[in-house]
Amino acid sequence: MEEDIEKIQEETKRWNKDCLGKHTFRKCETDWGLEIKPLYTVDDTKDINYLEDIGFPGEYPFTRAPHPSMYLGKLWTMRQYSGYGTADETNKRYKYLLQQGQTGLSVAFDLPTQIGYDSDHSLSQGEVGKVGVAVDSLADMETIFNGLPLDKLSTSMTINAPAAILLAMYLAVAEKQGIGTEKLNGTIQNDILKEYTVRGTYIFPVGPSLRLITDIFEYCSKHVPKWNTINIAGYHMREAGATAVQEIAFTFADAIEYVNAGIKAGLRVDDFAPRISWIFNTHNNFFEEIAKYRAARRLWAKIMKKRFGASDPRSWMFRFHTQTAGSALTAQQPLNNVVRVAFQTLAAVLGGAQSLASCSFDEALALPTEESVRLSLRTQQIIAHEIGVTDTVDPMGGSFYIESLTKKMEEKITDYIKRIDELGGAAAAIEKGYIQQEIQESAYRYQKEVESGKKVVVGMNSYQVEEPLPKGLLKVDTEVGAIQIKKLKELKTARDNQKVQSALLALRKTAEGYANLMPPIIEAVKAYATLGEICDVLREVFGEYEGTSVI
Amino acid sequence: MNQDKRIRxxxxxxxxxGHDRGAKVIARALRDSGMEVIYTGIRQTPEQIVDAALQEDVDTILLSILSGAHGFLFPRIMELLKEKGLGDILVLGGGIIPEDDVPxxxxxxxxxxxxxxxxxxxxxxxxxxxxSQG
Structure with a gap:
């Protein structure tokens, strides 16, 4: 074999000089500075040990897949991110999507809900029901899931600062449906650190926020064992401009912070690490995205095994949801986005996603219509059933380019994590503005490349056409705010207000002490205390995070 | 306006x-072009924005919003600017704003x-x- 490598190296040199060298060709590099060679050969993978570095699906280090049979056993969950307007409208959209063959739910909440304000708060004006569904109390959650059997579905909720409260509401809805919490499958995002850096729906300072997160870990490990208690997110960093390498590196740095917090709170790593899940952004660069997921699987397994000493193989396993890149969609010639979404969805599948949301072509302009969201669901279904990419596990494994890129990405990600460790971990790096600055630099570089034409965006900076204004976009009813405020008023007269007050008092006492916050939050939710009332109690005890911004 | 004065x-x-990738990229680009740029950060009320405009004595305000709340927030900001006698500031909007809402x-x-x-x-x-026309 060694002789072969030497011969191949010689031949590659010859080919580079005598054959390729006689032609003019483009020089390519990744967004994170790796020069991409015109040709990859076995010489580029000679340092990769198959058994140690690649291995078999479902076994350490999981490079090829987290599960042995992958899509031959079970397809990914098709889970479009959706929700808008009132609970009623959202319930209708969910029923429509399930009828169309969607296999899981993903709840988008409006901004007031995500920041813990009721719809009648002054800061909620203009925002109610706009980017997601408005939830003020358990009553709204009951409506959202009306007629949807929670023991037969898995539900992902994009909720962070008030994650404990929305989870409590979901548990209460399940109880009303007569379903034990041990049967529930689903995910809460519950990832506060990236809210401080790129997403912005923070409420409380770092300390109490981490307490809420570890309280959820502990509570669910006992009562909701199949629930993914955290969905650590790189998606939004990528949307904010991070490169593929930064996306994984900063997300893993956040994850390391959460695992440390769990251990510090007295939990055993193997009690909560198997319930860690992820959401990433599948962007345009096809091979880079596939390599990214393979590198992330391998590196996370190593981090859990070597750095944290986890011994349960499920703790090593990297299982992820991904959504195609919203920021890659263009407002110009929106139908071109159908093609972008299809390639990104394919990359996600070849990268081994467990759960997938494909953007709709009109999302650079508005929330998707029924028709556009159906088309993006159909895109997933065509990839799942028609084109043969699900017929074997990790079909890209063994490609010289993919394996080499996987290794290079793993190295680069590891370098970044070392740098963040040196800064004192993710929370300290965020406080110093390091992660924000790195992402902003990448975003600005990208913008300059688009404006200079170095990066071609079809239909936007090249191949433009004169086009009419887009028609048939979804518009959220402007009355949603008024409807929610009316419902809130009715709720506050109908409920047992004394029960609400005593539940909020019990919550305050727990917040001031050290006991787990989940039980009193569940009691408050069941008494129909509103999201805003519960968050206000916690705001008074914990204080609020003060955002800073540097440009 | 005075050519020697940098545009604020x-x-x-x-x-x-919380989507401020665009706002930050624009802020950088304007700064690189020689303008003085102040960025408010995210989650600002109309009152905070108008106060900042007054204190910083700016020539122009760029409002970036992607959440769809422009229909409430933009009129409120314009009303406050007029109340404070800042009606002559050049105000521009950006983000995800449907064409139908522009007029x-x-x-x-x-x-x-x-x-x-x-x-x-x-x-x-x-x-x-x-x-320069103003």
Whole structure:
């Protein structure tokens, strides 16, 4: 074999000089500075040990897949991110999507809900029901899931600062449906650190926020064992401009912070690490995205095994949801986005996603219509059933380019994590503005490349056409705010207000002490205390995070 | 206006929307073009934005919003600016704002609404031209 490598190296040199060298060709590099060679050969993978570095699906280090049979056993969950307007409208959209063959739910909440304000708060004006569904109390959650059997579905909720409260509401809805919490499958995002850096729906300072997160870990490990208690997110960093390498590196740095917090709170790593899940952004660069997921699987397994000493193989396993890149969609010639979404969805599948949301072509302009969201669901279904990419596990494994890129990405990600460790971990790096600055630099570089034409965006900076204004976009009813405020008023007269007050008092006492916050939050939710009332109690005890911004 | 004075710009994020990639990129580009740029950070109320405009004595305000709350927040900001005697500041909007909503926003006194895909040079030129006419 060694002789072969030497011969191949010689031949590659010859080919580079005598054959390729006689032609003019483009020089390519990744967004994170790796020069991409015109040709990859076995010489580029000679340092990769198959058994140690690649291995078999479902076994350490999981490079090829987290599960042995992958899509031959079970397809990914098709889970479009959706929700808008009132609970009623959202319930209708969910029923429509399930009828169309969607296999899981993903709840988008409006901004007031995500920041813990009721719809009648002054800061909620203009925002109610706009980017997601408005939830003020358990009553709204009951409506959202009306007629949807929670023991037969898995539900992902994009909720962070008030994650404990929305989870409590979901548990209460399940109880009303007569379903034990041990049967529930689903995910809460519950990832506060990236809210401080790129997403912005923070409420409380770092300390109490981490307490809420570890309280959820502990509570669910006992009562909701199949629930993914955290969905650590790189998606939004990528949307904010991070490169593929930064996306994984900063997300893993956040994850390391959460695992440390769990251990510090007295939990055993193997009690909560198997319930860690992820959401990433599948962007345009096809091979880079596939390599990214393979590198992330391998590196996370190593981090859990070597750095944290986890011994349960499920703790090593990297299982992820991904959504195609919203920021890659263009407002110009929106139908071109159908093609972008299809390639990104394919990359996600070849990268081994467990759960997938494909953007709709009109999302650079508005929330998707029924028709556009159906088309993006159909895109997933065509990839799942028609084109043969699900017929074997990790079909890209063994490609010289993919394996080499996987290794290079793993190295680069590891370098970044070392740098963040040196800064004192993710929370300290965020406080110093390091992660924000790195992402902003990448975003600005990208913008300059688009404006200079170095990066071609079809239909936007090249191949433009004169086009009419887009028609048939979804518009959220402007009355949603008024409807929610009316419902809130009715709720506050109908409920047992004394029960609400005593539940909020019990919550305050727990917040001031050290006991787990989940039980009193569940009691408050069941008494129909509103999201805003519960968050206000916690705001008074914990204080609020003060955002800073540097440009 | 005085050619020697650098153009002062307030880049503002009204409402609860945390998407500020665009706002930050624009702020950098305007600064690199020689303007003085103040960025408010996210989650600003109309009152906070108008106070910042007053204190910083800016020539132009760029409002960036992607959450769809422009229909409430932009009129409120324009109303407060007029109340404080700042009605002559050049105000521009950007983000995800449906074309259908643009005429109404322009009637409030917002000079232009820029959408996704705009180049920063287009904006720089627009600001320079419109301030020199003012």
């Amino acid at each position: 710009v307030l880049v503002a994020k009204p409402g609860l929307d 109404e926003l322009k009637e409030l006194g917002i000079s232009e609404i820029f959408g996704p895909g705009m180049s920063s040079q287009t904006l720089i030129n627009y600001i320079r031209e419109n301030l």
